[in-house]
Amino acid sequence: MFSTKNLSPKQLSALTALLLSVPIGIGFFIVESNWLFGIISAAIIFIGSYFLIGFVLESFIYRKIKLIYKFIYQTKANKREETYYKYILPKKSIDEVSEDVERWAEQRSAEIALLKSNEAYRKEFLQNLAHEFKTPIFAIQGYVDSLLDGALENPSISKRFLENAAKNVERMVNLVEDLDEISKLESGEQPLYKQNFIIQDLVKEVYETLSIKTSHFNIKSVIKKGCDAPITVFADKEKIRQVVNNLVENATKYGKQNGTITASFYQADEERVLVEISDDGIGISEEHLSRIFERFYRTDRGRSRNVGGTGLGLAICKHIIEAHNQSIHVRSTLDVGTTIGFTLESKRD
Known part of the structure; x- marks a missing residue:
């Protein structure tokens, strides 16, 4: 027609x-x-x-x-x-031209929305960064001023103040190092040295390294039943060690007394292996799940600072896994626990 x-x-x-x-x-x-x-x-x-x-x-x-x-x-x-x-x-035709213009308008609207989102994220990031640095700087300034005002004459007080100042300096150093590592991962300046290794052995090594921390809260670190059979992955072993270390430390911080940290491993398909670290702790509410891998994002700012850390651990995990061209995800329910999983490339011949 x-x-x-x-x-x-x-x-x-x-x-x-x-x-x-x-x-x-x-x-x-x-x-x-x-x-x-x-x-x-x-x-x-x-x-x-x-x-x-x-x-x-x-x-x-x-x-x-x-x-x-x-x-x-x-x-x-x-x-x-x-x-x-x-x-x-x-x-x-005029209709086709109109479709081109409408398509362009939609693209520009999407770009503007993305720019606004990035701008909001940038502002929030700078505010968080300023706050993270401001806290230890003011603490150090307070201790130094007190020492200069006469506390230096009292050996016991001066030693305690210097120790506290040193802890805050260490916190700042850790913060700068974490920021530097994220910047290198984002820019691709930090190369990956991939090799074949058994992922269960790496997790056991991390468990052993953090055993003092976990035993302090009487938390058991185990490998899930049925996941004992060795699975070989192809990745940067030290970078993945850092990921597992961060996840187990988080599970220790937010796990419950006398709880359990469980690692599980699955051959997802011929090309990928799924690794999951689970705890039975306080969990994360659904509103926060989509943002926990952002730099400095904290689900409970006061409580998170009390348990230590720079607020960059999960962001570093995300960047390391994405540098391997793999994915990381989270599942959590309040008062039930949290599971963070990531994929790795299967063994290469």
Whole structure:
């Protein structure tokens, strides 16, 4: 069925010229009673109208459309674009041009929304960064001022103040080191040294390293039953050690007294292995789950600072796993516990 919705300028010119020439040709035929004269008149009017209408469309309408396209892409047209404007654009229907403009508008709206989101994230990040540095700096300043005001004369007080100042300096050093590591991971400056290794052995080593911390809260660190069979992965062993170490430390901080930290391992498919670290602690509410891998994001700011850490551990985990071109995820329920899982590449021959 004939449709006028997607006519190109040439087709539109031809249709308009035809609608003009046919009635006029019939009129000449009726007046002159000569069919040949009517046909010739209609043909002349058709040809003249076709070129005139085409010229008007090309010179006025599509010249304006070309300017719109140039404005959309905000660039001086190169040879390829000039060819497009000269030969391809005039063949498009008004509807197709309208679709192009609507598509561009949607893309720009999405870009603006992303920019606003990034700007909000940047502001929040800078506020958090300032707060994280401000706390230890003010603490150090307070201890130093107290020492200068006379506390230095009392050995027991001066030693305690210096020890507290040293702890805050160490906190700042850890913060700077973590920020530096994230920056290197983001920029790709930190290369990965991948090798085959058994993931269960690595987790057992981390458990052993952190055994003093976990035993302090009487927390058991175990490997899930049925996940004992050795699984070999291909990754940067030391980087993955850092990921597992951060996850087990978090599980210790937010786990419950006399609780359990459980590691499980699954061969997801021929190319990937899934590793999960679970605790039975306080859990995370659903509103926070999508943001826990952001730098400095804390689900409970006061409580999180009390248990220590820079607030960058999970962000570092995310960057390390993504540097391996793998994924990391979280599942959690309040007062039930949290599971953080990540994938690794399977063994390479």
